[in-house]
Each structure stands twice: as C-alpha cells, then as structure tokens.
Amino acid sequence: MATIKDVAERAGVSKGTVSNVFSGKRPISNDVRERVLKAARELNYRANYLARSLAVQETKIISLSMVRGSNKFSPFHLSLLNGVLNECTEHGYRLLVNKLLDETAEKQEFAAADPIDGEIILDPSESDLRIHERLKQEIPFVLIGKSADNFETAISYVDNDNQQIAFQITCHLLELGHKDILFVNSGKERTVSKEREKGYKKALEDHALTFRQGMVKYKIKNLSSQEFAYETMMDMFQSHEPLTAVITDSDQMALGVYQAARDSGITIPKDLSVISFSNDVAYLDHFTPSLSFVNLHSELLGKEAARALLDLLGAKDRVVKRMIVPATFVEQGSCEKPAALLKIEEET
Amino acid sequence: MATIKDVAERAGVSKGTVSNVFSGKRPISNDVRERVLKAARELNYRANYLARSLAVQETKIISLSMVRGSNKFSPFHLSLLNGVLNECTEHGYRLLVNKLLDETAEKQEFAAADPIDGEIILDPSESDLRIHERLKQEIPFVLIGKSADNFETAISYVDNDNQQIAFQITCHLLELGHKDILFVNSGKERTVSKEREKGYKKALEDHALTFRQGMVKYKIKNLSSQEFAYETMMDMFQSHEPLTAVITDSDQMALGVYQAARDSGITIPKDLSVISFSNDVAYLDHFTPSLSFVNLHSELLGKEAARALLDLLGAKDRVVKRMIVPATFVEQGSCEKPAALLKIEEET
DNA sequence: CTGTTAGCGCCTTCAT
C-alpha cells in the first residue's frame, strides 16, 4: 500500500502538506491540493489507520464487551447491538466486539491494551473484573445494567428500572388473584436478577404474602435458557407445589414454559399464567396464546449507552452519566385469573 | 499509561529486552525476567496495541462488513455473528463490525484504510463496491453468499446451495398439488434472491408449469420484511389471483404472511401453505400452525466463513476457499394439499 | 543473553 511519503514525493511536496490536504487543518493552495489529490488517486492512497491513531492518541473505536464465559449473543443483545451500532456509525465511530475468554483471563495480565477509546460493558455482574480493568486503565466506559452498590456513585450506566417493572407485573398477577407465582430468574450472579427479585418480593409483601424459598429459580450455566425453564417447570409440575403463575427472565425461558405446559397437559392461561421479560417482540403475539410481556426496549438501551459513552469521550473532565430507559408491560393472552377463582365465579 | 520505555528504565534494561520478555521471542535470563515483570506490574504496564500492530504490520482484527444502507442486524445475522465470533476469539482475533454509510461512500475515497487483517462480507450484491475496494486494497476477504458470476473464479465464499434448496421446497409444494405458488423473495439486487429464483423456476419447469410474471415479489427497501410480506399478501388476496402456497425469504416475512392470512380470514394450511427460509428456529414450532421452514444453519455459515478467512490470512500465497453449507428442510404444520384437491378427495 | 538503532506511517510543532 502507498504511504503518505509516496504521495508526497509524487506530488513534489512534503509529507506534512499531504497530511494537511486530507485533514484540512491548515490552508492549502489550490495548485498543491490538485497535485496531491491526483497523486493520491494514482497511487490509490489511503491513510494508515493505525499510524494515525498512534499519532493522535485516539482510535475512534469503541468496544462492546460481552460477558466472559457466556458464549452467545441472545436476541436481547441483537436489538441492543443495533442500537449501539447506529449511534456509533452516525458519529464516526467503529465498533469492536470484545469477548474475552475465561481461561486466558490470568494470562491476560500483560496482554496488549485494547485499541479503543471507550467501552460499553454488557451484563455486568456484582463485582465485575472488566470494570476493575477499565478503571485501572482509565478507559472510559458505561455499563448496561448496574453493578454492585459500592460502585454506584462513580460509574456511568444505562438501565431499565428492573425492580419497579418486576414489582408492577407481580402486582398485576397478584391482583388477578394469583398467590403462587414462580419467578424463573436469570443467573444468581447477575445484578439484574437481584433487582427484579427485589421488586417481586416487595409486591408479595405489599399484598401481605410471605415469600417462599423455592419460588425463585436461578438459571444455571450449563443449560440454555429454554432448557432450564423447561426442566424447572417439569420439576415443579411433578412436585405438585401449588403454582398458578410464572414470570420468566426472557422469551427463551417462556418458550420452555410453554413447552413444559404442553407436554404436561397444562393449559395456558387457564391453568397457568405467564409473563416474560422480553426483547423479541415481533414473535410474541404469534404464540398460542399470545405471550404477555415486558418490553425492555433494548435497542433504546443500546442507543443511549452509546450516546452516553460518546458524550463521555467528548467531555474533558470525568463525568458520570446515568439513564433509565422505561420498560413497558404489554398485556396479551397469557394471563388470566387463577382457575380456582374462575370456578367460584362460574358457580355463583 | 506506562510505556515500554518506562518499564525498561525501571527494570534497568533496554526496551528490546522488555519486548522480548513479553513476546518470548528470544531467551531471557530469569533474573532479568523477574525484574521486568515486577516493574511492569508496578507500573501497570500493558503494551500499546496500535504501536505493536504498526510495527508488525498485522492487527489481529477482522471485520464483519454489513451491507451498506441496510440498517439492522436481523436474527439471521445474529446466529451468523455468533459463529464468526466464536471462531475469531478462539484464534486470538478480534472482530470489528463494519458498517459504512451510504451517503459518505464518495467522501470515503481517501478515508483511512480499516485497521484490519481481513474481512467477511455480508449480503454481497451483484456488483458490490465493497468487493472492489478490498480487491484494490489487497485485503483478504471472504463472502457469505455469492457475488456476480464474473467474480466467481477468483473469490472465496461460503454459501448455502440456495438454488438447490429452493428447487427442493418448490418441488415439495408442487408434489402436494400446488400450482400457484407465490415467492416472496428478498431484494432484487441480492444475489441470493436470483439463486433462489432459479431453483423455483426450475422446479416449475420440471413439472411442466410455466412461470407467471407476478409470482415472484422482490422486497423493497423502505419497508421492513414483515410489512412488505403483509402488504404483498393483502394485495394478492384482494386481486383474487389464484394462490395456494407461499415461499418466504425469512421468518419475518412469514410473520407478515400469517398476519395477512389472519386478517383476511384465510386459514393456514387449509387455504394457504407456507414455507420459509429461516434462521430463528427456536420460535417456529410455537406458531399456529407451526411453520415449515428451511434451516440455513447460519451459525455454521459464520463459523466456516471465519475459518476460511483465518486460513487465508495464514496462507502465504493467494488461495481461494469455497464452502457449501447444507440447508435442511424441516416439515412442520404449515403445508398441506391445496383445498381444491382435499375437496375432491373428500367427495370420492 | 542483552543493548542499540532504525524503522512502521502518520501528525505536529517550529521554522521559513
């Protein structure tokens, strides 16, 4: 590939001048500009991204950090990614998908620092190594979701109000008359799981019900969401624990619940009401029955995270950005009063 | 951030030695190694990615190039991305998501060359600018899908056999007795759309049916897939054109078809059979009726593309890699003999 | 085994 030096020689000017023709950082005579452009075109010149970044100490690349150990993007991440991506490209930034391997984590103590200006950290856990790293390296970052309380004063994040929305849907079920509501939650180490659990418990409290231990299940890692939900439900059905409603962490889990119900001769919503935290909204009203869900607006989540990060990069002083993206509950066909109540109504 | 020079000074050795402690490229005495490691730890040193890449002329970054003008990753791209990502991280490569804006395409004549070693090009069109660019810059790349014939001898790609699988499902419908099969295809400029159309037409020919002009519809850009399919179907229903089966380019389109059928009082599969090219397999058997589909195995597509590219990067000479990922047809509940035939059978 | 030197390709002073 031709370098700036080649272009300079061919155009009969200095390297600095060529540089300025393209950056526009200082005035160039028309004559010289023409010659440089011509030479550049002939040589098929393009500036070397690395060399420039090294010189200006800025890469115009931000990274999206996936959780260590998790192996895949979920549909939730998909729309989030779309939100991030749009915002980035609009502002001239490129996006690097960062996925560190668990195993190499130690070896990485002296690995090269990523070529990025900032980072968006996905699915942070209570005490997330990635956060400590970025703090140490003084790389600006924003979380999607929250981390442990002790960080909260210093860290930028974008999040839903998970506690409040969990509270809301639990109340909805309680007010329909459900008393035995299972919460198929995400992994115990995830902060989002704790937040939602708080909302769930608070709703029970407010309705003078006591929380039963086995009524929150945490996803375990070696099963897919769908498998986990399926097996959890099959266990529940066989145990004959009282149960009339389920809240699931994701669409995939709701799929598992629907499947388990189908395989066990249990009818949704007559025998079991279901509400899901969701992000793949297009499909849900094609379920039978259509699935009632919470729309987390993950694309907006991604967009806002990117915006916040880009703001951070622009700012001279370390500021902290916070943003709550509203979640909305969409009632469809998977919730109903519990069968016992329905019977009573029929009899009267 | 501390540099290699800082570490060298603190450890009382030369920069070159520090470099070699981390790269392991030449033997280092234990004494020196210890001192260097200690200094590095104290200074919180990490090598500068850019500087190293500039020196070694290699970035260990590959990019995934999204189609210009398309604004979002679809579920198809999601699993593809997962495949690519796994393969990359396993081999120590990072992934840059590249999404050039249409509008700036001209201005980009002299934009900096991307900091990548190679590229995977998504959704190539007949004569794709991105291909010309990469050829000119001599950056190795592999296509997912094919480009125009004239390129085919020199370019690496990974693809399904779209023509053959389209042929197969069209035959399936024809053999059920369908004669009026609509193909809701993807954009006319896409090569995949041409391939599939060929298969569709060949199936008609082989069954001694003549192709009718209006029976292939090409997605137009300003509508989402779902909207496009919906409107196309509504138009068809109102025109009273004979029609007993539909093939759609994607799940999203199938959703639009289901919706249009529902809104028009048309029953699937009794009045209309549907088969979809799909990649979001998890949801499809929860449709009513469950959707018959072609599984394109897009995760494998992504994995193989990444493998091919990494092989290319390793190879000294320019080689060409080709790979066909098999697509599989999964029959579920959305296909049936056309109503007219069913009636005859009932009557006899 | 280790130090020294010269790039990698660009941008940015400081001159003129």
Add this chain to the structure above:
DNA sequence: ATGAAGGCGCTAACAG
C-alpha cells in the same frame, strides 16, 4: 502557504 524534524510506542535486525 509550505518544509523539516521529532515523536507516538513498539518490534526487528544487527551487534556484541
């Protein structure tokens, strides 16, 4: 308005 020289942080080639 332009040229010359130094530096961004690292690796590589050459000495010893």
